[in-house]
Amino acid sequence: MDKHRTRAAVLTGVAGHVPPGTVTNADLEARLDTTDEWIRSRTGIAERHIVPPGTATRELAVEAGRLALKSAGRDGVDAVVLATATPDRLCPATAPEVAAALGLGPVAAHDVAAVCAGFLYALSAGVGAIAAGFAEHVLVIGAETFSAIVDPEDRNTAVIFGDAAGAVVLRAGDPDEPGAIGPIRLGSDGTHSDLIQIPAGGARQRSSGTVPEAGDHHLQMQGRKVYRHAKERMTQSALDVLERSGWAVEDVDRLATHQANARINEAVADELGIPRDRVLSNIERVGNTAAASLPLLLADSAAEGRLRPRDRVLLAAFGGGLAWGAASLTWPDVTAFAAHTYRG
Numbered sequence: 307m308d309k310h311r312t313r314a315a316v317l318t319g320v321a322g323h324v325p326p327g328t329v330t331n332a333d334l335e336a337r338l339d340t341t342d343e344w345i346r347s348r349t350g351i352a353e354r355h356i357v358p359p360g361t362a363t364r365e366l367a368v369e370a371g372r373l374a375l376k377s378a379g380r381d382g383v384d385a386v387v388l389a390t391a392t393p394d395r396l397c398p399a400t401a402p403e404v405a406a407a408l409g410l411g412p413v414a415a416h417d418v419a420a421v422c423a424g425f426l427y428a429l430s431a432g433v434g435a436i437a438a439g440f441a442e443h444v445l446v447i448g449a450e451t452f453s454a455i456v457d458p459e460d461r462n463t464a465v466i467f468g469d470a471a472g473a474v475v476l477r478a479g480d481p482d483e484p485g486a487i488g489p490i491r492l493g494s495d496g497t498h499s500d501l502i503q504i505p506a507g508g509a510r511q512r513s514s515g516t517v518p519e520a521g522d523h524h525l526q527m528q529g530r531k532v533y534r535h536a537k538e539r540m541t542q543s544a545l546d547v548l549e550r551s552g553w554a555v556e557d558v559d560r561l562a563t564h565q566a567n568a569r570i571n572e573a574v575a576d577e578l579g580i581p582r583d584r585v586l587s588n589i590e591r592v593g594n595t596a597a598a599s600l601p602l603l604l605a606d607s608a609a610e611g612r613l614r615p616r617d618r619v620l621l622a623a624f625g626g627g628l629a630w631g632a633a634s635l636t637w638p639d640v641t642a643f644a645a646h647t648y649r650g
Contacts, residue, residue: 350568
């Protein structure tokens with residue numbers, strides 16, 4: 307690369323991984339006051355994948371990272387950024403253990419916590435490391451074990467979330483080549499932090515000396531309010547990215563949104579004026595996998611031929627914090643490794 311040209315971060319590898327355990331809507335019908343029709347009509351989800359006992363986020367992240375490195379044809383990187391809302395421990399971060407398990411040596415490694423917007427936040431960190439000259443190659447992973455924080459008896463959350471990981475490898479390159487990450491738009495609004503939260507377990511609850519109430523160690527979400535904020539924030543950030551990319555809505559070949567809810571994704575597409583046949587989706591098979599959602603969607607879509615080289619891709623995500631973001635890129639000619647344990 308010409309040293310006088312602007313350094314861009316170029317996507318050169320992508321992969322997804324889901325654990326083998328599957329919980330179908332029929333399984334949930336047997337123990338919750340719900341039905342397959344109710345779940346599908348409100349979320350678009352048919353099944354979700356769950357880790358076996360003793361497995362946590364690190365193992366999922368390592369497998370996705372290993373496959374992404376294979377996709378990129380690399381055995382090393384200069385930095386690892388892990389987006390997760392379900393770290394193996396509150397301290398230390400999980401990323402250094404992932405880097406060690408992958409045999410990457412004493413590289414920089416850190417976690418990013420932005421819940422379902424986490425992958426875009428981690429992606430921006432990887433882009434920044436390359437732009438600053440700190441790194442030539444960065445492994446960006448989104449990995450979640452939400453089954454560990456969801457109340458299995460709460461039909462408002464148990465039907466939605468699954469466990470998974472997805473990863474991409476970035477390399478230093480030129481801003482006009484396929485795979486170059488375009489403008490990224492990030493935002494947050496902490497005044498609504500209670501809409502998606504786990505009340506107990508953090509420093510605030512522990513320092514207060516109060517005894518957590520039943521359910522306070524589980525994820526709590528106000529779905530209706532989240533729906534409105536998600537639609538508005540993803541739409542606006544996506545429009546901002548389109549303007550900064552110099553793209554018209556008609557230029558977008560594929561819209562890749564965080565797989566939180568099929569109705570939210572369709573609403574965002576409609577608000578943007580993007581035809582629904584250009585909207586990528588895998589939520590039916592995996593549910594909401596939080597920070598793993600976008601890289602898993604990209605890996606699946608590329609491996610299945612729904613995402614092709616030179617497609618102009620618009621990414622958008624929204625999650626707890628509240629936090630959100632959007633980004634653009636032209637898809638490269640890359641060998642994607644999807645999660646091959648899907649049924650059917």
